[in-house]
Amino acid sequence: MEIKEQSITPKSRTVEPEDGIVVTENFIAVIDGSTSKSPVRLDPSMSNGRLCMLLISEYIRLASPQSSAADFCDGLTRHIARKYAGSDIARLTEHPEERLTASCIIYSHTRRQIWMIGDCQCLVDGQLHDNPKPSEAIIAGRRAEIALHMLQSGEATVASLRHDDKARKAIIPELIEAMHGQNITYAVADGFPIPMDKVRIVSLNPGRHDIIMASDGYPFLETTLAASEKRLASQLSTDPLNISHFKATKAYIDGNNSFDDRAYVSFRIE
Template structure:
């Protein structure tokens, strides 16, 4: 497997806060998207998303080349569970999913010639995007768009709304607090979603794409690239266009957050392009 190009940029100026990660060692290539806690959870001075990302990166570096999808994700999940146990947090995390260290990922396995995609991380293969956008996210994105459009109805400009976005995000966070109730839930509903958080069990939630014989080009990306393209340059140009046209991220690129003042984008972003 050959690495063609890569990119990793946090949305904030302090890159230590970036919850995305990239991995490549010739056997595996991966992008990891650590999840921001809606409860603002910090552990040992790091966000829960950063901790999840770092733990998963460490696990990927230890995997034998022939590791199956289930064994790879199980190892990542167990690393998170062990981290809780060592800090006497396992029962707390079991009771409150909103506090957990969690992440999504997309992985290329050279030996197995497979791509594994969990959640809204993305894989671009032969012009086809593989990802899973959660219904609960769509609901929250539409709710935030409604809040913004309600302000536009009052006659406020987008610039005015941007200056008072914190109030909209606060209202949204009150609703998003319910989201974690559906995280790796035992009772499956239309809003259930599955993520690596130390309690992941539903391997059917992972998309597995077989690459077949012969060289194949694969692009992996986090959802910080709303329009993942076949090259890094095209992906960056597309993102820049979206941020110019819709910095509040409530039109074409609906999100639960927009481009905040002082940030370089609406979300952390990671990109890997490889030939397998």
């Protein structure tokens, strides 16, 4: 495996980018912790999404190179679930917004496969593969409608919504409700069993392949990091609220450097 370029960039300048990309002899991964939708934290020193990201990073370094996708998901689930020792599992079952949650995309060198657990994306020889949450586009569209109404009625301005994204606050109940489909209608890593029919597996033919794996912080994935960053910059400049041709569940908040954390790794296999 030849790593061509990689980058981890948190949306907030105050957060240190650690372990969002993992590269070992057997695996390459991009991990994206879920944005908190509840004030409940398993570890008071960090968000649940960040803690989950760190646990996934840890597990990848322990996983057997021979693991199938199912083996990996089972082992990862057990690894995260150990952190729930002493927690109210019944409550976590009913309130998935309080779980340790992350999406990840993993390349297995032994299996020559890409495993997509949750909302992530990749390019394989220029062809896009993604695995979006089923309700994400609908809820993002609803947020766009709310924001547009606020702008048109004079209730808010672009600047005020970049300071305080009231349109996002309005859809939080819908985002939490959608999370009840977590590891039922879509897959994530959260310490609960992952349905394998919701994990997208991309198998690679023998020979050379150029692969790019990234988090959903890149709304437009290009074949170079520079090109992906350029398109992101254009989006943030022309539509900072993310309510036009690209719709998201959050805005580009004033003081941050993007609307979401992003990670990008490009590599070649022979």
